[in-house]
Amino acid sequence: MNTPTLTLTANSAGPPSAEDLVDVLLSKMTLEEKIGQLQQVDASADPLPDHLIEGVRAGRIGSVINLANTDACNRLQRVAVEESRLSIPLLMGRDVIHGFRTIFPIPLGQAAAWNPELVRKAARIAALEARSQGIHWTFAPMIDISRDPRWGRIAESFGEDPHLTGLLGSAMVEGFQTADLSGHGAILACAKHFVGYGASESGRDYSATNIPANELRNVYLEPFRRVVEAGAATLMTSFSDLDGIPATANGALLNGVLRGDWGFDGLVVSDWNAINELIVHGLCEDSRSAATEAALAGVDMEMAGDAYASNLAKLVEERVLSVSQIDAMVVRVLRLKQKLGLFERPYTDPAGFDPLVSDKALDVAYQAALESLVLLKNDGAVLPLRVAGLGSIAVIGPLADAPHEQMGTWVFDGQKTDTATPLQALRRQFGGKIDVNYAPGLETSRSRSHALFGEAETAVRNSDVALVFLGEESILSGEAHSRADITLPGAQSELLARIRALGKPVVTVVLAGRPLVLSENLPHTDSLLYAWHPGTMGGPAIAAVLFGDEAPRGKLPVTFPKSVGQIPIYYNHKNTGRPPNPSEMILIDDIEVGARQTSLGMSAFYLDDGSEPLFPFGFGLSYGKFELGGLELSQQIIGLCDRLKVRATVRNTGACSGFETVQLYVRDIAGSLTRPVKELKAFKRVSLQPGQSGLVEFDLGAADLSFYRRDGSFGPEPGKFCLWVATRSDGGLKAEFSLSAQ
């Protein structure tokens, strides 16, 4: 392909340095061309409208979003590179959230694997596939702390914990970007949504957020601090209003915290039309004021809106904004294009890449799906099923064979024809050896008709065990797809109850984009395997766990509530002055008629739902049984520069081999600001045969105990701490230590 070269005048001795290219370009650009670099335009229309092509030719567009294949990307790139005055290549963006063509579990499912390396590998495959089609920039990871499962976007998140989210978000950034953005198949990551979007009131998407300063700093901002440290090249502002200032106009956070405190020197892009939405929020009267607010706050590029294009030139003319402010924004865009090597290699040749959905990609998708599965119940050790002695299985439920639905939300390029469903996998693996009696019972997860129940009941009567695949279709979670009632939709609960009544062992597999409220369903199943939306290879991964080829190992990255009324419920909450006291709690059915006001216990609990969730953060069973013991601390008091070594043994006392993820939680007993009752600090997974023990060691330092303190500074506070080594957030072996001031 013909790649034009730019004539450089500055520094004519020798090849130009990286900085020179950007400087030279900047010196040649008109204001209109500069503002063009700050525009990202929607290019989803097919064919592309003439005005868009003309805009690229005239240098009025710096980036596009939603072009999806090599031909289209190269064609438009050619206009930018060969027909525009300065030959500046376009930056092609697309949402590659949990895979491009090979679809990995939804991010919440990936989080359940508690395995940063696996997240990194999946992101690397996604980047290679996307880059092979001409994409340079993805809008992931989404690292919004999410504590409300009604919010549809919880599916895209890594759950409720800042440490886990920061770790997995950083791993995803590394997978997308690699160590060298100009290297083979690297793409830009975009950490989003800065900041607080996960706190949308009532779990309704786009709602306002009200987050106290301490919570904002220590919870919602924490994962962003970590991914900035990990080198995220770009950040996206949130749609949401934070305490009266929509995030897209929040200079204190963008210029102050992000660029000032953390030294972020990458690009900030708005969310889709979020600058114009400052008018709808009620912050600005018109798009001129919206553009001013966003630009002054630190938003470099506008995604899919026209506030910058329509107003920036005039704002410069009127000296509301200076040319140097615009230049700083433009330089951030150009620098990224340069880092990606787009000036030298603007076009994409798919021949240099593995084909899409390669065997290697499918292997990683299988492993990611496998590790995302969380076993929540296994009464009577119904699982794993043994092929020997099993004549038939009934495969029931609307999600047993729903290839599109199991891919989950944010799938633009994945194909259902690539997807292996549980039914397909079970038939492929066991057809011929076991009768597989399939009857969905319901057409979709939302169907209310009982018309197919009879068929499903017959299939179960004719089988030794019922495998019931329930949950949510992919459209029921994701952006703008919040639900107020998060029980199983449609008549699924009734279907499960009818199957239970037949007296066969029942194994339920839930495929969903969020934690569902399953209190009503739990008694109707012997085993419960939570599969999230597991992606392309969900079927084989589920089959492998059901039949014991693999042991489950996932752990919940988010708390499962007993009822919607408990929300928000999360493990790392504050203690209150009157924490729940189980010995005092009297629940609604036990209250004596005429009981006195103070007789029920004066502590923080619900009369009908107590204080505990259905399943706590960090919970997940395996096929072994694990016991912790021998907790040892290297010292009782550590200094600011010391490392505390924490050791414990874990023993598999069960009859099967399996996995345990040992978790380290800490509590700062008294702080200048009250601290959460527990905070995850580290974890390690072990694999143990029956009867085998392993030693788990952690290492904790003052940095792990740091937080934003009452005076606004970041650091640890000397004093007493508790720690727990545990297999779930609500228990474990406990010890105490102190941090001294030296």
Ligand code: BGC
């Ligand atoms: C979402 C972003 C996404 C963007 C581009 C918005 O509606 O909030 O997360 O990256 O669209 O598709």
